Amino acid sequence: MTAELVRGQNHPLSEVRLEVRISAGTPVVAALTVVGENGRVSGADRVAHPGAPALPGLEVSRQAAAEHRLAVDLAALPETVHRVDVLLALPGGPGAPARFGAVAAPFVAVTGLSGAALADYTITGLDAESAVIALELYRRRDAWKVRAVGQGYAGGLAELLTDQGLAEAHLLARTIEEAVARGVARSVSAPPPQPADPGRSPRPAASDRTAPAAPQTARTAPTAPQPARPEGTAPAATPTQTAPQGAPAIPARPGSPYDGQGADGAAHPTVPQQPLHPDGTAPHPSRPADGSTQPAVPGGPAAPDTGGAAGDETRPAGTTGGIDYNHPRRRTTAPPPPPQAAPPAAPGGPAHPVAGDAAGWSMDERLYNQVWGMFEDLARTVAAYRSAVDFADSRREKELDEALSDPRSRIGGQGDAAREAARARHSELVERAREVLDRDLAQLTAESEVVEPALPPAYAGWDNPVWHGYRVPMEIPMAARLGDLHLPEAPDLRIPMLLRLPLERGLWIDSGGSGGFDDASADGADPRHLAMETAVSLAARLLAVYPAGEFGVHVIDPAGSAARALAPLVDTGVLAGPPARGAAGVEDVLSRLTSRVDLVQMALRGGASDALPPGYDTSEQLLIVNDFPHGFDDRAVTRLRYLADEGPSVGVHLMMVAAREDASGYGPLLDPLWRSLLRLTPVPDDHLADPWVGHAWTYLPPRVPQGSQVLRQVLAQVADGRRDLGR
Amino acid sequence: MTVNLTKGQAISLQKNDGGSLSAVRMGLGWQAAPRRGLFGSRTREIDLDASAVLFAGKEPVDVVFFRHLVSDDGSVRHTGDNLVGGVGQGGDDEAILVDLQRVPVHIDQVVFTVNSFTGQTFQEVQNAFCRLVDETNGQELARYTLAGGGDYTAQVMAKVHRAGAGWSMTALGVPANGRTFQDLMPAIWPHL
Numbered sequence: 001m002t003a004e005l006v007r008g009q010n011h012p013l014s015e016v017r018l019e020v021r022i023s024a025g026t027p028v029v030a031a032l033t034v035v036g037e038n039g040r041v042s043g044a045d046r047v048a049h050p051g052a053p054a055l056p057g058l059e060v061s062r063q064a065a066a067e068h069r070l071a072v073d074l075a076a077l078p079e080t081v082h083r084v085d086v087l088l089a090l091p092g093g094p095g096a097p098a099r100f101g102a103v104a105a106p107f108v109a110v111t112g113l114s115g116a117a118l119a120d121y122t123i124t125g126l127d128a129e130s131a132v133i134a135l136e137l138y139r140r141r142d143a144w145k146v147r148a149v150g151q152g153y154a155g156g157l158a159e160l161l162t163d164q165g166l167a168e169a170h171l172l173a174r175t176i177e178e179a180v181a182r183g184v185a186r187s188v189s190a191p192p193p194q195p196a197d198p199g200r201s202p203r204p205a206a207s208d209r210t211a212p213a214a215p216q217t218a219r220t221a222p223t224a225p226q227p228a229r230p231e232g233t234a235p236a237a238t239p240t241q242t243a244p245q246g247a248p249a250i251p252a253r254p255g256s257p258y259d260g261q262g263a264d265g266a267a268h269p270t271v272p273q274q275p276l277h278p279d280g281t282a283p284h285p286s287r288p289a290d291g292s293t294q295p296a297v298p299g300g301p302a303a304p305d306t307g308g309a310a311g312d313e314t315r316p317a318g319t320t321g322g323i324d325y326n327h328p329r330r331r332t333t334a335p336p337p338p339p340q341a342a343p344p345a346a347p348g349g350p351a352h353p354v355a356g357d358a359a360g361w362s363m364d365e366r367l368y369n370q371v372w373g374m375f376e377d378l379a380r381t382v383a384a385y386r387s388a389v390d391f392a393d394s395r396r397e398k399e400l401d402e403a404l405s406d407p408r409s410r411i412g413g414q415g416d417a418a419r420e421a422a423r424a425r426h427s428e429l430v431e432r433a434r435e436v437l438d439r440d441l442a443q444l445t446a447e448s449e450v451v452e453p454a455l456p457p458a459y460a461g462w463d464n465p466v467w468h469g470y471r472v473p474m475e476i477p478m479a480a481r482l483g484d485l486h487l488p489e490a491p492d493l494r495i496p497m498l499l500r501l502p503l504e505r506g507l508w509i510d511s512g513g514s515g516g517f518d519d520a521s522a523d524g525a526d527p528r529h530l531a532m533e534t535a536v537s538l539a540a541r542l543l544a545v546y547p548a549g550e551f552g553v554h555v556i557d558p559a560g561s562a563a564r565a566l567a568p569l570v571d572t573g574v575l576a577g578p579p580a581r582g583a584a585g586v587e588d589v590l591s592r593l594t595s596r597v598d599l600v601q602m603a604l605r606g607g608a609s610d611a612l613p614p615g616y617d618t619s620e621q622l623l624i625v626n627d628f629p630h631g632f633d634d635r636a637v638t639r640l641r642y643l644a645d646e647g648p649s650v651g652v653h654l655m656m657v658a659a660r661e662d663a664s665g666y667g668p669l670l671d672p673l674w675r676s677l678l679r680l681t682p683v684p685d686d687h688l689a690d691p692w693v694g695h696a697w698t699y700l701p702p703r704v705p706q707g708s709q710v711l712r713q714v715l716a717q718v719a720d721g722r723r724d725l726g727r
Numbered sequence: 728m729t730v731n732l733t734k735g736q737a738i739s740l741q742k743n744d745g746g747s748l749s750a751v752r753m754g755l756g757w758q759a760a761p762r763r764g765l766f767g768s769r770t771r772e773i774d775l776d777a778s779a780v781l782f783a784g785k786e787p788v789d790v791v792f793f794r795h796l797v798s799d800d801g802s803v804r805h806t807g808d809n810l811v812g813g814v815g816q817g818g819d820d821e822a823i824l825v826d827l828q829r830v831p832v833h834i835d836q837v838v839f840t841v842n843s844f845t846g847q848t849f850q851e852v853q854n855a856f857c858r859l860v861d862e863t864n865g866q867e868l869a870r871y872t873l874a875g876g877g878d879y880t881a882q883v884m885a886k887v888h889r890a891g892a893g894w895s896m897t898a899l900g901v902p903a904n905g906r907t908f909q910d911l912m913p914a915i916w917p918h919l
Contacts, residue, residue, distance in 0.1 A: 380801030384831035387800065391783045391833040432832040693799045 558631025
């Protein structure tokens with residue numbers, strides 16, 4: 001059990017043959033002084049330092065280094081030795097840090113011969129000091145103890161040694177300096193210095209270090225090139241757990257919450273029903289477990305401490321003066337604060353919204369969470385308004401009924417007055433509810449106005465200028481925008497509908513006439529063509545947000561009826577192959593994808609995902625099926641259902657562009673298929689429910705602005721990116 | 728300053744400086760009473776549940792409890808079900824957060840109840856309390872102790888209701904019997 005010491009704390013030592021391990025973020029000089037009973041160092045010969053590295057029972061290294069192991073054999077020390085001090089000093093010199101406040105807090109540990117740490121101490125709270133007494137090992141009633149001292153000296157070693165009672169302190173300090181300068185040639189390359197940002201939580205390994213050219217590297221001798229220290233290069237594990245932004249409420253109705261509850265009552269039934277959700281998943285923002293690495297965000301938060309970061313990474317929280325009793329290495333796991341927090345609200349007014357003002361490890365994730373937060377807030381705000389209006393309505397009805405049924409009210413103006421009062425009460429309540437709604441909508445609209453322009457392509461609409469600067473991404477984003485959602489109370493407040501990637505269920509673009517098509521036919525647009533255009537727009541978005549070559553699109557267009565809509569995909573050559581025609585084409589595409597699903601599934605089930613053929617293309621696949629069930633025989637339908645069921649787990653997704661009526665000949669056989677797909681419509685339609693309150697939200701498909709070439713330009717880039725990859 | 732409420736006592740939630748509270752937390756904490764006699768070490772789990780019923784007029788409009796953790800409007804949130812109590816050893820085992828500014832305009836009363844889901848009476852519960860905390864600064868505004876635990880399985884704890892432009896709180900402390908808030912409705916009606 002290692003004792004983690006704080007400043008001033010002591011700890012008994014169970015062993016006398018010790019090693020003192022020192023690690024600092026920058027090269028430091030380590031020395032040991034032998035102190036007599038009078039508390040003084042009697043002479044320069046009682047100091048083990050780089051110029052005179054060995055004394056009886058003590059040994060230090062000859063050079064400044066970021067890591068030291070000092071040997072201490074307390075049993076070998078003469079009886080007159082009362083105390084041994086462990087000193088650290090910055091070596092000075094051009095380019096080297098001049099004060100401990102500018103570097104990571106040094107970490108010292110006392111270990112036994114077995115290597116097990118007996119006690120350790122992180123020297124925090126240093127600022128202008130360039131030398132420090134880290135620890136003292138001292139006798140107490142025939143036993144040795146260690147104390148964390150942490151006493152720093154701004155005047156450097158000379159001042160420190162003077163304080164120890166050494167007469168020739170300045171001379172000795174200069175001797176040490178020269179010895180260090182000689183040893184510099186053998187010095188190891190130190191990691192870049194930590195940027196001085198006190199108050200920020202300590203950075204773990206491989207965080208966003210942006211200063212690769214450290215001053216120290218220039219002093220490294222060319223004869224002994226040392227690799228950077230491992231903690232400077234090892235990729236940090238990306239944590240996947242974050243607090244859910246909007247944990248879905250469990251929408252049990254108050255009317256009968258205990259339906260179906262067992263009589264034993266030993267435990268509560270946990271999840272009674274799954275709320276319908278646009279992407280069929282709980283809206284938790286944990287990252288997909290596909291090993292995708294954290295995108296580096298300039299100025300973004302460092303990844304959190306994963307527990308394995310070396311102690312020398314620790315920076316003290318700003319403690320000037322006084323002793324910091326907080327244990328420096330015991331950290332909370334809370335993420336660092338986002339760099340952009342909303343500025344404090346002006347008194348009496350709501351806070352000015354800021355894009356990315358939400359929890360998350362990256363800007364990508366923060367914006368995703370913010371959009372989900374807006375989605376939930378809008379759902380709940382409108383729920384509050386609707387319930388207030390419902391209540392006002394029902395109260396008015398009740399009061400009007402009472403007025404009518406009261407015989408006295410039939411005489412004179414009493415009844416009219418009662419009715420008038422009921423109406424006034426109603427409108428007063430509705431007015432107040434509307435006021436609250438308007439206030440909240442204004443806040444959300446303001447937020448939407450700053451968030452929309454800040455969205456990355458994956459979350460942005462086609463009309464967002466960010467698409468004009470589109471580049472093929474290097475990483476899969478958290479989610480892709482599949483359209484917009486809005487409520488009748490606020491038709492202009494559009495919430496991006498973000499669907500988690502990789503897709504967890506297939507999509508169904510409904511080309512049938514199930515409502516909402518009056519507008520479309522008024523425009524003279526063919527709903528089937530419109531549906532296919534929507535499908536192409538969605539497929540193009542998915543192609544664009546995946547890295548080059550990691551998303552393949554196949555098309556089945558048995559009758560060739562969608563050639564016009566498919567033109568952007570075909571012309572730019574981003575499809576895996578030409579659209580399949582006729583029954584043979586259907587058969588061919590389906591069998592290829594089916595065997596792919598089989599193969600990957602077998603490998604996964606057998607626990608041998610590395611047994612796939614070398615060079616096996618593990619990209620995700622999307623199959624667009626137009627005109628279903630045209631060109632499909634029973635066998636093909638079975639295969640399609642198999643793909644819908646088993647595909648998503650192995651990265652094969654379905655996008656049906658179909659009208660359910662066309663397939664009515666199959667009867668209820670296909671019901672599970674339709675249910676398993678997320679239904680989207682080529683025209684605005686209110687068929688999607690939020691996971692909290694269950695409002696019906698109007699879905700707007702992603703529409704390319706009239707006359708805009710953005711879709712083709714983006715697809716051309718995707719094709720270029722793929723060519724560069726050699727696929 | 729904490730006010731120790733007794734039954735029926737009302738306090739205003741207006742702050743001393745005239746501003747009104749924006750968010751309050753109703754905390755519920757308890758410990759199982761030690762068993763007397765043999766096998767005293769056998770643990771006895773008691774599951775108390777905190778619920779909040781939102782009333783408009785005298786109509787229940789929404790309920791926040793362990794199966795509906797957030798009111799539809801988002802203003803009242805339950806932090807989650809605790810099945811055994813005593814976790815905090817004096818801290819809140821279950822808590823309901825009320826964002827008073829976001830409570831819909833027609834909701835004029837929020838009633839807090841405690842039920843023993845596992846059926847033990849309050850005789851077997853120790854150190855049970857219900858308290859109201861100003862969520863913005865963590866200050867305890869009021870505390871109601873479930874003292875002298877009697878032979879009943881539920882209690883209507885307190886209500887927070889609109890008073891003028893702000894809100895005030897009234898300690899009720901009405902004993903009742905029932906497993907969930909629904910069984911308590913008859914006990915709640917007289918106090919609306």
